[in-house]
Amino acid sequence: MAEKSSIHGDLRLVNLTKTYGDFTAVNDLSLTIPEGSFFALLGPSGCGKTTTLRMVAGLEEPTNGQIFLGDTDITFTKPYQRPINTVFQNYALFPHLSIFENIAFGLRRRGIKDVKEQVEKALELVELSHLASRKPTQLSGGQQQRIALARAIVNRPALLLLDEPLGALDLKLRRQMQIELKWIQKEVGLTFVHVTHDQEEAMTMADTIAVMNEGEIEQLGSPADLYDNPKTAFVANFLGQSNLIKGTISGNDGDNHIVDLFGQKISLAKNRSHAVDNSIYAGIRPEKFRISRLETPTSGNILTGGKIEDVSYIGVSTQYQVLMPWGQEVMIFEQNDDAVAPFSVGENVNISWESGFTFALRGDEDAEAGMEVEPEETIDDDE
Ligand SMILES: Nc1ncnc2c1ncn2[C@@H]1O[C@H](COP(=O)(O)OP(=O)(O)OP(=O)(O)O)[C@@H](O)[C@H]1O
Ligand SMILES: [Mg+2]
16 A cells, blocks of 8 residues: 555544534634544534534644644645545545546545555455446445445554544444444554544544533543543433442542442542542442342442332343332333343332442533433434
8 A cells, every 4th residue: 555644643622612603613622633543523413523523634723722643733734735535425436437546546646546456455355346337327335335435544644533434334233333343443453533423433443532512521541431420410321321329438448439329328439439538429320230039138329219110021121110219210221131030110129230330420410411412313314
């Protein structure tokens, strides 16, 4: 393939801001994306993901801030002079050109004569060598998607930007492409910045995820970091489901806080608390809970006085809604592994969990932040 660009290195956004009139689409964004990593920008519709990518690609001029690739300031570099390629959701292939010529296009434009070897390698990478002589309309959506990718990768950009590139594909093909994209990224070692509003997609593919909300980054980390130890209610709710229970820190026990949840005491690791004072929300993911019948002994944190309100059997797991004495409905996922007999609506139960799984958020947060946004399909449907 072509020589790697002379401008390369980590991508650094420094205080990047974009305003339209008095509306701020991207607000003082600073982050570093290490060279060679698979980075996802995840957030609900309208949070500023595409605007951020367009500034990196040079298609939009920042109102403020800078963009660096390695040591080179590319904030005002012309788009075609940046070693950056973008694959958009509507990856328009050239309809009159063969697949081979679609991929060769960028190389030919740069005056490279002998394109055969590079194009063939790119086709091999996306496993579509046998389709080289077809026209784009003779390919399925997923195949066209892979050609769009091959067309971008053949140029060996320092940075590949992907803006919801799988949005047009049906769910099954999308899941398959997610795995393939990740594999291709590891294979070619380029930096990928992938924009999506699908949390599962981000978690499947990325080394690092930045969760964006209203033009700002709420939290940045590995998928496991963000899921296990969210810092805000928005992240806790946008990435999977969380039970947030209002409480007060009432004491300390070594590395743990003792927390009062509506009169019942639980413990919480101090280093998993993002609260600023004694008022907190204790967060527990639905699959971390265990339900027990009243006579069953339990260990770890325990809350008593629950009542099964709803049971949904969904194959791999059963989802329970348990009404707690303070009126809150708690969501619990139990594996269907026969460890416990299923519970029925109306049963009185206790719920327990390993205290190490608890995280804590500020007590003045909006516990429903990030919930109203549909992270999946529905947004695609009306596009
Ligand atoms: N040219 C423009 N003029 C005015 N407002 C704009 C312009 N471009 C984008 N916006 C606004 O900036 C905000 C961020 O838009 P952006 O396209 O970056 O969102 P997004 O996160 O990519 O959303 P989606 O997931 O729906 O693609 C939106 O509220 C949008 O309406
Ligand atoms: Mg967008």
